[in-house]
Amino acid sequence: MNVSNNTKNMKIFGFPEMDLIEGIRRSYPPHLVEAIASSGKIIVYLEEGYGHDIGFSESDYQSDNVSFKTKKEVFSESDYVICITAPSQMEIDMMGEGQTLLAFLHYNTHDSRNKMFYDRKINTISLDEIIDEANNRRVIEDLRATSFNAIKAGIIALKESWGDEKWYSKFRPHIKAYVMGTGKVGSNAINALANFRYTGLRQELVENGNCQIEVVALGFRETGDKSFMNKFALPNADLLIDATYRPDGSNHLHIIDQEQLEILRPDAVICDISADKYDLSGDIHVVKGIQGIPTGKDAEYRMPIFKKDNKAFHNVDYVPKEYQLTKRQIRTTVSSYSWPSFGDNEDRLANVEIYARQIKPVLNFLIENIEKGIQVPKNLETSPMNNAIYNSLNPLAIANDNGE
DSSP states (O other): OOOOSOOTTOEEEEEOOOSOOTTOOOOOOHHHHHHHHTTSSEEEEEETTTTGGGTOOHHHHOOTTEEEEOHHHHHHHOSEEEEEEOOOHHHHTTOOTTOEEEEEOOGGGOHHHHHHHHHTTOEEEEGGGOEETTTTEESSOOHHHHHHHHHHHHHHHHHHHHOHHHHTOSSSOOEEEEEEOOSHHHHHHHHHHHTGGGGTOHHHHHTTTOOOEEEEEEOHHHHTOHHHIIIIITTTOSEEEEOOOOOTTTTTSOSBOHHHHTTSOTTOEEEESSOOOOBOSSSSOBOOSBTTOOOOOGGGTTOOEEOTTOGGGGOTTTSOGGGOOOGGGOOEEEEOSOGGGGSOHHHHHHHHHHHHHHHHHHHHHHHHTTTTOOOOOOTTTSOHHHHHHHTTBOHHHHHHHTTO
């Protein structure tokens, strides 16, 4: 590894391995690291062991201006810390004022963490908030892997909930799936349901002459109408899929509350694609779209199915006590905070490759504008990429810029 001369004032881009769960892919591939290091304008720090989770060794990352460092050095000395998911609290505590963290930070469901970053003067760029306004889409996303893996888990869980006699019966009604949310997550969920042969379960139903799935899309008008949901959706759903996005100001409200869950068929399955987490640290609680269901943890990414007798429903580590359900309200649920990791190994590697290609222009912009930084958007003066990155900053920082 060679380090260019004149590196004293060069910015450091750090890639930590993070507190990884075995099997979860959270490293970027070597070609991304080599591409930004070859600019000659920055130094890259990689945590020792980086890339092992996706099958690479340190030698695969060796390049000019790339060095391997300890976890603490990467988190504490880098000007920019580049992750996929958010670091653990222990890792965040290694960071200090003036540093910038890039990760999927999901601002709308993490009010207390947003405030912590703001109070500590740690800059943040949330990858899920970088929007290409011209095309109205996220710059960095792999919603197909998220939705397809969640639907696969949901159909597997439905087979288990029904049992073989009902599942294979030629005389049962066809499967009815109700998708709450018609954005890109919901659209991918609908596509997954329409093409569910990828799950490996369609063929066995074809052979028994009952492979149809009726898919109903529910927009915000329908999900916001409790009477409609209670009369038409909940009594008929075999699969109830939460693919909603609740912006700031509405994430304290359940879309489906505990009383409504009693209307849902006892052998129905809830598919939690959104995977929002409860956050009770503020004055206003951030809650899940469907009350009382657990959010799967990273460590359990291979086990996203929570059957009705699962202790997680009454475990405060999964569901706060004030939002827990009674026995008659609980339905089998599939949930994961790492849906892309639930797929096959090949799928998971494809996921980080997608993120690498998508984040590269963002990192190149930061490198090319290393001195002046990200500017407050101005018509005809700042670039679309500048504006997209600016709008992905901590909402508290943006509010401060606007004098709110």
